Amino acid sequence: MINYRENFPLLKRICADHPLQYFDNAATSPKPQVVIDAVNDYYNLHNANVHRGPNFLAEEATTLYEDARLSVSEFIGAKREEIIFTAGTTASINLVARSWGEANLKKGDVVALSRAEHHANIVPWLQLKEKIGIVLEYIEINADGTFNAESLNKIFAQSKLRLLAITLASNVLGQYYDLNPIIKRAQSLGVICLVDAAQGITHRPLNVKELDPDFLVFSGHKLFAPAGVGILYGRRELLEAMPPFLGSGGMIAEVLEQSYTPAELPDKFEAGTPNIEGAIGLGVAIKFIKKIGWTEIVSREKVLSDYFLEKIKDLDFVKILGGEEGRLPLFSLVLKDLHPHDVADLLGERGIIVRAGHHCAQPLHDYFQVAATLRASLSFYNSLEEIDYFINSLKEIKTLLQS
Numbered sequence: 001m002i003n004y005r006e007n008f009p010l011l012k013r014i015c016a017d018h019p020l021q022y023f024d025n026a027a028t029s030p031k032p033q034v035v036i037d038a039v040n041d042y043y044n045l046h047n048a049n050v051h052r053g054p055n056f057l058a059e060e061a062t063t064l065y066e067d068a069r070l071s072v073s074e075f076i077g078a079k080r081e082e083i084i085f086t087a088g089t090t091a092s093i094n095l096v097a098r099s100w101g102e103a104n105l106k107k108g109d110v111v112a113l114s115r116a117e118h119h120a121n122i123v124p125w126l127q128l129k130e131k132i133g134i135v136l137e138y139i140e141i142n143a144d145g146t147f148n149a150e151s152l153n154k155i156f157a158q159s160k161l162r163l164l165a166i167t168l169a170s171n172v173l174g175q176y177y178d179l180n181p182i183i184k185r186a187q188s189l190g191v192i193c194l195v196d197a198a199q200g201i202t203h204r205p206l207n208v209k210e211l212d213p214d215f216l217v218f219s220g221h222k223l224f225a226p227a228g229v230g231i232l233y234g235r236r237e238l239l240e241a242m243p244p245f246l247g248s249g250g251m252i253a254e255v256l257e258q259s260y261t262p263a264e265l266p267d268k269f270e271a272g273t274p275n276i277e278g279a280i281g282l283g284v285a286i287k288f289i290k291k292i293g294w295t296e297i298v299s300r301e302k303v304l305s306d307y308f309l310e311k312i313k314d315l316d317f318v319k320i321l322g323g324e325e326g327r328l329p330l331f332s333l334v335l336k337d338l339h340p341h342d343v344a345d346l347l348g349e350r351g352i353i354v355r356a357g358h359h360c361a362q363p364l365h366d367y368f369q370v371a372a373t374l375r376a377s378l379s380f381y382n383s384l385e386e387i388d389y390f391i392n393s394l395k396e397i398k399t400l401l402q403s
């Protein structure tokens, strides 16, 4: 197996005499050197705002920024003007809720989510419920993490169903959902679909022409790019019909004393100075992923996933949430008689970075009746040796805490 760890300066850190082992990729990914260099170059060589100053620095910055947009649009098969740079998944969903939601939803309209949503795809809709009285319904899941068919049928039978806002992959169960049939079904009923691809986009190729959502959102920082940048993809006609969300420079064609005219897409939704270096970094991160290639990424992750599932069976005090089919290398562990936070701390002392808690998915943890889990989330660059070290460390920590 090629050693891709070499690409990431973070992984060169030595912790407890051991090379840093990063099993927290679902929270945020490490950044490859090429992305860090691109961000540095922006500040060292360009450092200008975009779409503004008539000087060569501003022109260079604008070219880099717009090239990044093109990279994103090609990456997911969208048109350039359908790609809006935002601050991340959270910002993108809030934009849709406030702009599309407030303009199109009214009291009593139903918005359906799944039980497996991250809070980022729950709270904006709860806020809209408080504000205008929409009704939230949840697609229940089965113990293996799949969507419950009966519950889906009930949701689709609701005459007031207007929006389905649903995750492509669960950040807790590691389940990667086949959303194609669900989106087709929703669209045949005139229901708008928003896909939260924050986790899904980092593990499998994605094409909006095939998946065909109305909106799709993701963050740069989970995709090897800097934090504070993300994407809102929207179907052009929808974005055109939506009112602008934030107001400032950058999103206007003209401002008069008593009125303004918004700019064309995509600028209409990019008010103020954007995260220029973040967007440039995202463009470079996409090139980095493409160079490695999806075939390589998907096959390595399958090997890691299968190995992890096999090895974890040796630990009788560990149970994994969700099933084995359709799983990404992301595992939330329920630990018998051990607190996940204590274990995460002790793993940290051995140089293993994991996450403990409800991972911003409280309704899902409530469903499984667990307050907190220990999450190990891997990426293509992780190795089988790292899994061995993780499993052995878990065994030793169990002995230590119970002695």
Ligand SMILES: Cc1ncc(COP(=O)(O)O)c(C=O)c1O
Pocket (backbone or CB within 6 Å): 026, 027, 088, 089, 090, 091, 118, 120, 121, 167, 169, 170, 171, 196, 198, 199, 219, 221, 360
């Ligand atoms: C499925 C999912 N949706 C949304 C988010 C929120 O992403 P961000 O904090 O980058 O806005 C996350 C982050 O963990 C996530 O896993």
